[in-house]
Amino acid sequence: xxGYGLYVAFMxxxxxxxxxxxxxxxxxxxTRHVGLSRTGVSWWMAGLALLTVVVAIATGVAVxxxxxxxxxxxKLRLLFxxxxxxxxxxxxxxxxxxxxxxxxxxxxxxxxxGVGVPVSFGLTVDLVPAPDxxxxxxxxxxxxxxxANVYPLDWRIETFSAAMLAAMVPGLVVLGWxxxxxxxxxxxxxxxxxxxxxxxxxxxxxxxxxxxxxASLLVLTFAVFFVDSxxxxxxxxxxxxxxxxxxxxxFGDHLLLxxxxxxxxxxxxxxxxxxxxxxxxxxxxGLFALSHLLYTLDIQLGQLFPTLGxxxxxxxPATYAVAVSVYTTLNFALWPDLSTPDTIGTxxxxxxGVSGWLATFMSTALALRLQEADVGLLSHLNLVNAMxxxxxxxxxxxxxxxxARHHGAGGEAA
Numbered sequence: 317x318x319g320y321g322l323y324v325a326f327m328x329x330x331x332x333x334x335x336x337x338x339x340x341x342x343x344x345x346x347t348r349h350v351g352l353s354r355t356g357v358s359w360w361m362a363g364l365a366l367l368t369v370v371v372a373i374a375t376g377v378a379v380x381x382x383x384x385x386x387x388x389x390x391k392l393r394l395l396f397x398x399x400x401x402x403x404x405x406x407x408x409x410x411x412x413x414x415x416x417x418x419x420x421x422x423x424x425x426x427x428x429x430g431v432g433v434p435v436s437f438g439l440t441v442d443l444v445p446a447p448d449x450x451x452x453x454x455x456x457x458x459x460x461x462x463x464a465n466v467y468p469l470d471w472r473i474e475t476f477s478a479a480m481l482a483a484m485v486p487g488l489v490v491l492g493w494x495x496x497x498x499x500x501x502x503x504x505x506x507x508x509x510x511x512x513x514x515x516x517x518x519x520x521x522x523x524x525x526x527x528x529x530x531a532s533l534l535v536l537t538f539a540v541f542f543v544d545s546x547x548x549x550x551x552x553x554x555x556x557x558x559x560x561x562x563x564x565x566x567f568g569d570h571l572l573l574x575x576x577x578x579x580x581x582x583x584x585x586x587x588x589x590x591x592x593x594x595x596x597x598x599x600x601x602g603l604f605a606l607s608h609l610l611y612t613l614d615i616q617l618g619q620l621f622p623t624l625g626x627x628x629x630x631x632x633p634a635t636y637a638v639a640v641s642v643y644t645t646l647n648f649a650l651w652p653d654l655s656t657p658d659t660i661g662t663x664x665x666x667x668x669g670v671s672g673w674l675a676t677f678m679s680t681a682l683a684l685r686l687q688e689a690d691v692g693l694l695s696h697l698n699l700v701n702a703m704x705x706x707x708x709x710x711x712x713x714x715x716x717x718x719x720a721r722h723h724g725a726g727g728e729a730a
Contacts, residue, residue: 350412612697
């Protein structure tokens with residue numbers, strides 16, 4: 317259980333850092349302190365995502381070639397170095413006032429994030445047995461999103477920096493002790509990869525990076541991140557859409573979304589453990605399509621009946637929150653379950669880097685292009701909804717065709 321706790325703490329803290337300090341804090345820093353436009357900051361963020369992918373894949377390949385996937389002590393030392401750099405970056409960020417300083421910060425942060433992806437996910441084979449990874453991923457998602465929604469409510473870089481330092485400095489001390497080699501706890505956990513390091517989907521044969529299974533899941537997860545980012549980037553630009561949810565001054569709205577995220581994560585953990593991958597993806601894309609449909613219906617009703625205009629109901633962001641929790645849980649569990657201790661570095665780097673960071677980069681670029689082309693809010697959300705529905709229907713057709721072939725071959729229903 318100690319290993320479970322360490323893994324959840326490390327991963328939840330890292331994801332909280334990404335969804336708050338990096339995604340929200342840097343926007344405030346770039347616009348308010350450095351003087352960049354929101355579009356300018358978005359391009360810098362896209363560059364951060366692209367560089368992170370390159371560094372992550374290079375690090376993942378190096379981890380596997382040197383056999384570090386089986387070396388818990390080495391991974392903890394690397395993770396300590398990553399967190400140490402990130403603590404320095406968090407402390408420095410509120411004092412940046414120039415474009416050059418902002419760009420330098422972005423480059424260093426991308427390198428740290430890129431190294432951190434395969435190293436942190438690599439801890440899965442040492443700390444979490446395959447049957448429990450869905451539940452542990454749910455715990456990570458629930459903890460990270462609960463904290464991200466309830467604190468801080470003030471999206472300023474100074475507030476984010478203070479909150480992150482308060483959490484990261486004690487964590488850095490603990491991580492330093494574990495990485496020092498003086499802890500018998502690490503020695504006790506160091507051989508666990510031999511017993512449960514092989515992922516759930518690597519039986520009876522390991523999944524290869526070029527296999528059809530890995531490629532199809534990579535494409536689907538890329539689509540999930542792309543749809544999410546493309547929709548959310550536009551939603552947060554519209555005050556009317558966030559005033560009753562993520563940007564609400566009322567703590568109750570934030571607490572409600574935090575609880576919904578937790579519920580969504582728990583449900584996702586159960587689904588991951590008991591259902592096939594295709595079923596989970598169907599839920600994800602179906603929920604995204606439903607959430608954007610709710611937003612577009614509200615906008616259309618507001619245009620038809622202006623007297624009914626106002627902030628959209630909380631059910632819209634709540635539905636969105638469930639979709640995000642489901643796919644985040646899937647993302648934390650899936651890539652380690654497609655890996656072994658000898659492939660965990662490359663597989664997680666490619667999986668998380670390409671489907672997460674690269675998808676974010678491309679959706680950011682598309683969102684900026686649509687904004688420059690003066691595409692309206694309704695048209696933008698309709699496009700996102702169409703993408704989600706297209707993949708959802710495609711998965712249904714693939715499921716039907718697969719079952720039809722299985723029955724035709726005399727097999728049982730899948």
